Amino acid sequence: MKIKVGFGFDVHQLKENHPFVVGGVDLEHHKGAYGHSDADVLLHAICDALLGAANLRDIGYHFKNTDPRWKGISSIILLQESVKLVKEKGFEIGNIDAMLCLEAPKINPHIPAMQQHIATAIGIDIEDISIKATTNEQMGFIGREEGVVAYAVCLIQKI
Structure with a gap:
């Protein structure tokens, strides 16, 4: 069985x-995240992890921020499209581990809903999706609430 790991940011x-x-x-x-799509930083990091693990380049390659088709689109759709590409290459998703870094709002109360949205979009068990959050201790652009960051890793395996 071939197992691959991907990292997204x-x-x-x-x-x-x-x-x-x-x-x-x-x-x-x-405040909210600004971008070409709905700017869902967590889902974008997960897309990059999945695409990278399957050696399919990155989210910007597949969903260009200059393409009007993706303007304002829900990143759930981008995630579903990324999963489709990974599956077309013969892989299934094992698990996802993600980290959000922002000062506010508090993320913990929303984690179960986030896990459910992602599990439904990907088609894996909610227990295979880990989401954590931390602050930047009021340092840098994150600490000043100028931006939000997400990291994700995933495991995929050849079917």
């Missing part, structure tokens, strides 16, 4: 009075 600016979607969940906050 994403970052988005935070802007006042802008929607904040993380893990497919709309968060109530005075």
Whole structure:
């Protein structure tokens, strides 16, 4: 059995009075992530991890931020499309481990809903999706609430 590991990273600016979607969940906050799609930093990092593990390049290669088809699109769709590409290459997804880094809002109450959205989109068990969150201890652009960062790793295996 061939097993591969992928790593993903994403970052988005935070802007006042802008929607904040993380893990497919709309968060109530005075700032939100800005980007071409819905700027779901967590799902973008997961897409990059999956695509990278399957040697399919990155999210920007498949879903260019200059393409009007992806303007404002839900990143759940980008995740589903990424999973389709990984499966077309003959892999199944084993698990995902992700980390969010932001000062506010608190993520912990939203983790079960995020896990459910991701599990449904990917077609794996919710127990195979780990999401954690931390702050940047008020340092740097994250600490000043100018941006949000997500990291993700995944394991895929040849079917």
